[in-house]
Amino acid sequence: MSATTAAERAEIRAMARELARREIAPRSAALDSGSEDVFAECWRLLVELGLDRVLLDESHGGAGLDVPDLLATVEELAVGDGGIAMCVLLCNAALATLSDEQLADVPAGARWVLVPAASGTEVTQSAGQLDGEVACALGAHGADGLVIFIAGPQSAAWAIATGAQGLKLEPDTDQMGLRAARAASIEMAHIASATATVELGGSVTSTSGLSAPGLLRAGTAAIAHGIARRAYEMAFEYANARRQGGVEIIEHEAVSDMLSAMAVRLACRPQIVLDPAGTAIEEAQALAAKIAATDAAVASTTDAVQVFGGTGYMVETGIEKLMRDAKYCQLFPEPNWVAHGELMRSERAGRAA
DSSP: OOSSOHHHHHHHHHHHHHHIIIIIGGGHHHHHTTOHHHHHHHHHHHHHTTGGGTTSOGGGTOOOOOHHHHHHHHHHHHHHOHHHHHHHHHHHHHHHTSOHHHHHTSOTTOOEEEEEEOTTOOEEEETTEEEEEEEEETTOTTOSEEEEEEOSTTOEEEEEETTOTTEEEEEOTTOOSOTTSOOEEEEEEEEEGGGTEEEOTTOSSTTTOOOHHHHHHHHHHHHHHHHHHHHHHHHHHHHHHOEETTEEGGGSHHHHHHHHHHHHHHHTOOOOOOOTTSOOOOHHHHHHHHHHHHHHHHHHHHHHHHHHGGGGGSGGGSHHHHHHHHHHHTTSSSOHHHHHHHHHHHHHHHHHO
16 A cells, blocks of 8 residues: 555645646636647646656655555546646656656656557567557657557567657647647657666556556546536536526426436446555456446536537537547547457456456
């Protein structure tokens, strides 16, 4: 378990909650539009609170949080903006893969990103070099460094500063949601092993008991839940303020039913449960949680748009953004239709063992 006390962990979550509502949520529209200045200011505030590296121990400027505490923190941030929360998740996941020597070279406030080289991605490693391409790498645009995670029998991560020779990043201008975590297409040509290859042995850290994809799946589930919370809050407030036919629209059965369904989905959130030792999270559980939470978030944000009626499709309301963000969560770190197949393969393997 983390050496951080329960009171300290609660304080970190409270700081994230306050920052999300006071500073990030009012800037969400500007983040969605791609404002570099607004993103830089939000990242500065996150760094001031140490949220960019809370998964690391104190010797590296972190708080030494366990994975469930990180998930709770990014969920609170996602209530403010899902893309910002994703940046925090990706940075913590990336830095957690690095050795002590590598971390010593990462300056305070640097934004690193864990990039999963998913199945089917054309990335190869041979003779101490990394080649290939990764499309739509979430959060990679403008990052200071990348950790390219390659799954397989011997999982490995390549830590690459974004100024490395042979590395080319182009912004993904077609990104639909989570736009604060600005995506980029990555091209790698003969990236040398001198840029530091890290053998992970299947776990993103020595204590989490969770692989890099597993951490991203569990984190995406938490972010989706935060997005759904924000959608419910906004829809509930609007339904109580908007009058039609002489009454608040929450009195209309169709609106009331949609809000009720949103509340039920929030109450039925998937739980991320630790093993008896208090460290590991099952991979299949993280996968199932990601599918359930992101599907629920899409359903709830769609209902929220309908509660707002025709204005729900207007950018100014912020509701259509939540629907786009939730939909993007369904696609990361792999599309849900792919995740369903992987989950069943995992379940079959577990029952056969």
